[in-house]
Amino acid sequence: MDQHYDVVIVGGGHGGAQAAASLRQNNFTGTVAVISEEPDPPYERPPLSKEYLAREKPFERILIKPVTYWADRGIEMILGARVTTVDPTAHRVTTAAGAAIGYGTLIWATGGRPRRLSCPGYDLAGIHTVRNRADADGLMAELDGVTCAVVIGGGYIGLEAAAALVKAGKQVTVLEALPRVLARVAGEPLSRFYEAEHRAHGVDMRLGAVVAGIKGRDGRVCGVELADGQVIDCGMVIVGIGIIPAVEPLLAAGAVGSNGVDVDEYSRTSLPDIYAVGDCAAHGNPFADGAPIRLESVQNANDQALVAVRSIIGAPAPYHAVPWFWSNQYDLKLQTVGLSAGHDTALLRGDPAKRAFSIVYLKRGRVVAIDCVNKVADYVQGRALVAAGMAIPEELLVDDTRPLKLLVAEFAD
């Protein structure tokens, strides 16, 4: 065996970077390596569909740590290497290039790969996803020659990309197959608000729009054909239809999982000495009634990395972090605390027409999540409501003249 590290982290995204940094912050003195298939050291992914795409921030400004940080802390960065097999018995991973790397403990933090189209024309030039730097750079390199772009998928990535392209002066069409945008992650009032905002910025927002195929000319995309036969001309397509967790080597090695790899509350997979964190880790989330979910967020990647590190350094603590998330589009700052999936009631707090409001989600009478648009106070103060799952009369929650912190004080037990 040519190389061996006490801890090997596979994946150089938010989770992998946090795990490595956190080991050293906790005075872990063993050897540590991060294996990443990307050529760059860890950087922030959220700006790829926001400030980086809009050319407001160069790459250097989205690095998670300075370039010299990793070597300074004795963390080996093995870049441009993809782990293809895991041998849990020999405690060894192998890369696509054939390098064998031994580990004492493995942290799997590979995130996911963007789901791609499967319709005719899926492989034409000019079809982009936005997951890593290379994706964003490829998209940006073509942007000058494009006047019309079609975004397939009305989730956060698609909508953020649409906003960035509008800012760049492009004519943008958003195609969402479901009857509303953000259907998987937010309640209907929020969907309707964002649809209206994008339309007000000139976006052609099409709901219930099913893509039949991509039209090409000379190998390059020239339009998107819908199931009803309509064709939308465009010079570029951006696909934001979710990710597929990158866990094949782990599952092939015998780890339990289907949608991602299953982990317990300590981020442990079913294989000995192998942890998994971030987008790829299916875990029983206390804020989803313990249901197994994957959570695609910076918060989850960081906090699960901390959980894994605590176990490794012998100070285990179960995962119990309140989920939070943000999305910036145009001048709208959306902040979410909690998980709204499975809610039975969505209450509007404040007036969307004023472009500053919140939506409070309840499940069986208890607050499970709050989406806040340009309403930072609700986001900050509502956190305690979500953390404790407080039951508060609806008429008090919808009264936005009443700060949430007063409700917290009144109803805390």
Place this chain on the structure above:
Amino acid sequence: MTLTVIDRNGTERTVTAEPGMSVMEILREQGFDDLQALCGGCCSCATCHVYVDGSAAVGLPPVGPDENDLLDSSAYRTDASRLSCQLRYTPALEGLTITIAPED
């Protein structure tokens, strides 16, 4: 230009800094990793909390409304509290001393 930083262990270090960046970016660039700065500087979290004595006296803009609300989330908020992502480092701030606030 220089900036003096007191980290969570109380260790003081003076670093050189380029004007134009935010104080959060400078702290990150200088490897102060007790600062998480999870949202990358878009004023969406409060994980870049620092203390600056006499904010107004050294010519810093007042605390903005979003910054104010986010700072409310910290149990360690004081009159000196700021979110370092909201502080643009300018030549007027030469010699500024900041202290990284405890982690919530």
